[in-house]
Amino acid sequence: MSFFKDRNCYLKNYNLSLIERIKQFNYGYLGLVCLVVAVGLMTLYSAAGGSWTPWARPQFIRFLMSLCTLGAVALCPLRFWMKYAYGFYLAALLLLVCVTLFGHVGMGAQRWLDLGVIRLQPSELMKIALVLALARYFHGAGLEEVRSNRFLIPPVLMMILPVGLIMEQPDLGTALMLVFATAGMFFMAGVQVWKFMAVTLLAVISLPIAWTCLHDYQRQRVLTFLNPENDPFGAGYHILQSKIALGSGGLLGKGFMQGTQSRLSFLPEKQTDFIFTMISEEFGLIGAFGLCLLYAFIIGYGFVIAQRAASFFGKLLAVGLTINFALYVFINMSMVMGLMPVVGIPLPLISYGGTAMMTLFIGFGLIQCVDINREMVIGRRGSIDDE
Amino acid sequence: MSVWRYEKAQVFGVRLAALAGMFVFVGLIIMGRIFYLQIIEGDKYTVLADKNRTSVRHLIPQRGVIFDRQGRRLAENKKNFQAVLIREETKDYKKTLAAFERLIPLSEEEHTRILKEVPHKKAFMSVRLKENLTFDEVALIQVNTPDLPGIQIEEGLMRHYPYGASTAPVVGYVSLVNEQDEALTSTNPFLDIAGYRIGRTGIEQAFEETLRGTPGLERKEVNAFGRSVRVLEKRSPVAGEDLFLTLDAELQKYALSVLGDEAAAAIVMDVKNGDILAFVSAPTYDANVFTMPISTKNWEKLLYNKKRPLQNKALTGVYSPGSIFKLVVALAGLESGDISENTSVTCTGKTKLNDHVFHCWRPYGHGKMTVQSALMHSCDVYFYEMAQRIGPEKIIETARRLGFGAKVQTDLPGEKSGLVPTPEWKLAVKKDAWRTGDTLNLSIGQGFLNATPLQIVTAVAQIANGGYRLTPRFIKKTAVPASDDKVPLNKGEKLGFDSYHVALVKKGMYDVVNKERGTAHGARFDLNGLKMAGKTASTQVRRITMKERLEGIKSQDELPWEYRDHAIFAAYAPADKPRYAVVVLVEHGGGGARTAAPMAAKILKEALRRFMPRAAGEKE
Structure with missing residues (x-):
């Protein structure tokens, strides 16, 4: 806890006491997040056929733990996160290497690291760590630097290392999210638009090569995505049943705990990846749009926080984490209704599962931290004043 | 900043x-x-979701019972115990199966079928191990229950044919649905029902829709694994309608016993209304073996038997009618005016036509013949001569009117229509002109002409009843057997023959049996004045060569079985007031008089004793 004593790292004008920080806490934003979690708990209760076990109760406990973590993260000084951004990144990268070497195999992929007490999914931590590291990297750079190609080599490497390790697990969804989140941060940092276009063009051209690098089951998923009706009892079964559940919800839905597709186990993974389908089945178009609106508020609020932060590190951190959150929402919703292949990304704050919830709350803690310290100006190298 | x-x-x-x-x-x-x-697209997915969650099971209705004319059961539904295996109730189904087979051995085929079926079915669904368990087997399984986890005994209904073999040609049989059936009638709801048996031949096939009834329905809510959650709707099945046949099962059984080991057919028909009282094809098969999957060995045994037990010879066998056709020629001649009662021909044993010699069956000839005596002696030369005078057209027309060359009934499926050759037919099919020789062959029922035993008996019955049209009937609508002597003569359509001409033909038939030197004199009987009248036929299955004729014609017994003549005898009784017509056809039986006539006489006597009180105080 050395950072509390190290008073030098605070800018004197904007240094806030702990009490002031708690006062500055953005309770509206936190309320929105908790509202979505409540929807999730209710859905998990319904998924279990009207029971707190086996999902809703553990999820609630995780929520409480995550909430504490959020508080702790938010109340840490912003400078602390900036100072140790690369450290966190290196730690997460190290864990990823460990998982590759001695990780736990679950569901056909090596994603877990069993630490005795908790099972850690380092790829989730990396989502936060990469945003932190990139925000730190771009914080002090002038536009001239950002627009030079040489300056972009280190951050590209920072992205490629974990993406390569995660692809190896294999976890296409998380790898994709890291790539998109990095691209988003590059865009926000001011990298020229034509460079994105060039990279996209290059990617399209090299698509046939990438195809050969995919694992068999990944290829199968893409093929199934392209034509799910082709194989209604094999790999296409999930997506077809998901569409049936969603479509049969209609305008008003079948009612709380009345979804036949989920209740009779036709819907696969109803408590995790396909939970949005279940909400749509039981609450119809009204419920689905309502949830979309909640997500839109959270994302929009994240943008507002990014815009009003004084420090560039804060701006980038808030927007990067918001992009990350939006990617969860977009990818999950798209895959359950057949807009993209099933890649195993949960619906944020709602899907059952511990690591994702914890990661998301760390993220929200950081965004809160940015908002608490929105007046704070940070110098090029993190000093008080380096004009 | x-x-x-x-x-x-x-x-x-x-x-x-x-x-x-x-x-x-x-x-x-x-x-x-x-x-x-x-x-x-909401509506589309709503329908799909409903289809997902409900499972419809059809319940098999009880199949209609088939009775004979006296109310005897020919096809019924018997309680059937079957052993089934439920995979989820045993740890190791292979071990359970092995334990089961130690108690009740299964065939190799069944063993492989079960091993293939069990892992493919859902764990809580039952797989049939053995049907038709005896009470001893049921007891054996129950005693050993602890060693047989996952094995249960289910009760069902199984089609049973009490007269098994003898009634098979009429009743037919049911058997399990196979893939071809599914392709044929995919709309039939019964085909989806596990264990449903469909009518294959005979009445079971023809009246499938009447007998099967309406299936019941059970709509259940099921989860993704197929396990039912609750019943949404249940409709009980409605049993199929019972059927009453014109057959008399005991007469049928007796007729079959009379035919013995021969490849033969026998039919008894009521000449007043066309009721079929007996309809036998021999050798036959036990209809009960088909209700369960038949083993390849037994199937091949039936299939490759040279006496063709699976063929219904009475309905689908086509044979030259031989000398029985002389009845038709005589009637044609009488009707056309070319023959009168006294028109005579002298038989010298042969007729010359151009360079070809047509022989009478009796080498030295019959002498002076009239129509009545020509029938009695079955003189070939008389009919060779007459046929030339009458001409083929008139004979063909008369044959058609009596039912030759076309199907005569509609109750049983698969009937053959036989063939009445015409000059046009010969030109079209054989690419050859009709010659006088063809007319001569036709006059003695040989050559291209062929007919089924059912057509022969129908023709004879229509002569016996004085020329009224008959349609053979297998189905009697009412349950109560009619009092036989009071059945009114079917005063339907007359065939248009002069009753005097018909009577003259019948006189000839009477003489065949009852006059000394009539061809079937040996088979005559007299039951309290009830006598038989008939006509013999021995039809060649191969030509007699000139060489053989010179060397002296071999006796039928000296020939190999396949070369012997078919023996046919068609008759009716009582001769004075005809009531029952009969035909007996014995493949390669040698002579009609020697082989078929005594059999026909026995069957007719049995019919008379059964149905005519007058014949009961029998003296012989």
Whole structure:
């Protein structure tokens, strides 16, 4: 806890006491997040056929733990996160290497690291760590630097290392999210638009090569995505049943705990990846749009926080984490209704599962931290004043 | 504020707005997709969800019982115990199966079928191990229950044929649905029902829809694993209608016993209304073996038997009618005026036509013949001569009127129509002109002409009843057996023959049996004055060569079985007031008089004793 004593790292004008920080806490934003979690708990209760076990109760406990973590993260000084951004990144990268070497195999992929007490999914931590590291990297750079190609080599490497390790697990969804989140941060940092276009063009051209690098089951998923009706009892079964559940919800839905597709186990993974389908089945178009609106508020609020932060590190951190959150929402919703292949990304704050919830709350803690310290100006190298 | 900070913040603001725009765009795509799936295509997915959650099971109705004319059961539904295996109730189904087979051995085929079926079916579904368990086997399984986890005894209904073999040609049989049936009638709801047996031949096939009834229905809510959660709807099956046949099962059984080991057919018909009292094809098969999957060995045994037990010879066998056709020629001649009662021909044993010699069956001839004596002696030369005078057209027309060359009934499926050759037919099919020789062959029922035993008995019955049209009937509508002597003569359509001419033909038939030197004199009987009248036929299956004729014609017994003549005898009784017509056809039986006539006489006597009180006080 050395950072509390190290008073030098605070800018004197904007240094806030702990009490002031708690006062500055953005309770509206936190309320929105908790509202979505409540929807999730209710859905998990319904998924279990009207029971707190086996999902809703553990999820609630995780929520409480995550909430504490959020508080702790938010109340840490912003400078602390900036100072140790690369450290966190290196730690997460190290864990990823460990998982590759001695990780736990679950569901056909090596994603877990069993630490005795908790099972850690380092790829989730990396989502936060990469945003932190990139925000730190771009914080002090002038536009001239950002627009030079040489300056972009280190951050590209920072992205490629974990993406390569995660692809190896294999976890296409998380790898994709890291790539998109990095691209988003590059865009926000001011990298020229034509460079994105060039990279996209290059990617399209090299698509046939990438195809050969995919694992068999990944290829199968893409093929199934392209034509799910082709194989209604094999790999296409999930997506077809998901569409049936969603479509049969209609305008008003079948009612709380009345979804036949989920209740009779036709819907696969109803408590995790396909939970949005279940909400749509039981609450119809009204419920689905309502949830979309909640997500839109959270994302929009994240943008507002990014815009009003004084420090560039804060701006980038808030927007990067918001992009990350939006990617969860977009990818999950798209895959359950057949807009993209099933890649195993949960619906944020709602899907059952511990690591994702914890990661998301760390993220929200950081965004809160940015908002608490929105007046704070940070110098090029993190000093008080380096004009 | 420094420049680097200011510029970057400005770029950041603009890009944040652009990013927000992109996100709104993606959000709109997602919401549009939700709208499309839930509102535009919502109905389609609602239907699919309902189809998912409900499972419809059809319940087999009780199949209609088939009775004979006296109310005897010919096809019924018997309680059937079957052993089934439920995979989820045993740890190791292979071990359970092995334990089961130690108690009740299964065939190799069944063993492999079960091993293939068990892992493929859902764990809580039952797989049939053995049907038709005896009470001893049921007891054996129950005693050993602890060693047989997962094995249960289920009770069902199984079609049973009490007269098994003898009634098979009429009643037919049912057997399990196979893939070909499914391709044929995919709309039949019964085909989906596990264990449903469909009518294959005979009445079971022809009256399938009457007998099977209406299936019941059970609609259940099921989960994704197929396990039922609750019953939504239940409709009990409605049993099929019972059928009453014109057959007399005991007469049928007796007739079969009379035919013995021969490849033969026998039919008894009521000449007043066309009721079929007996309809036998021999050798036959036990209809009960088909209700369960038949083993390949037994199937091949039936299939490759040279006496063809699976063929219904009475209905689908076509044979030259031989000398029985002389009845038709005589009637044609009488009707056309070419023959009168006294028209005579002298038989010298042969007729010369151009360079070809047509022989009478009796080498030295019959002497002076009239129509009545020509029938009695079955003189070939008389009919050779007459046929030339009558001409083929008149004979063909008369044959057609009596039912030759076309199907005569509609109750049983698969009937053959036989063939009455005409000059046009010969030109079209054989690419050859009709010659006088063809007319001569036709006059003695040989050559291209052929007919089924059912057509022969129908023709004879229509002569016996004085020329009234008959349609052979297998189905009697009412349950109560009619009092036989009071059945009114079917005063339906007359065939248009002069009753005097018909009577003259019948006189000839009477003489065949009852006059000394009549061809079937040996088979005559007299039951309290009830006598028989008939006509013999021995039809060649191969030509007799000139060489053989010179060497002396071999006796039928000296020939190999396949070369012997077919023996046919068609008759009716009582001779004075005809009531029952009969035909007996014995493949390669040698002579009609020697082989078929005594059999026909026995069957007729049995019929008379059964149905005519007068014959009961029998003296012989």
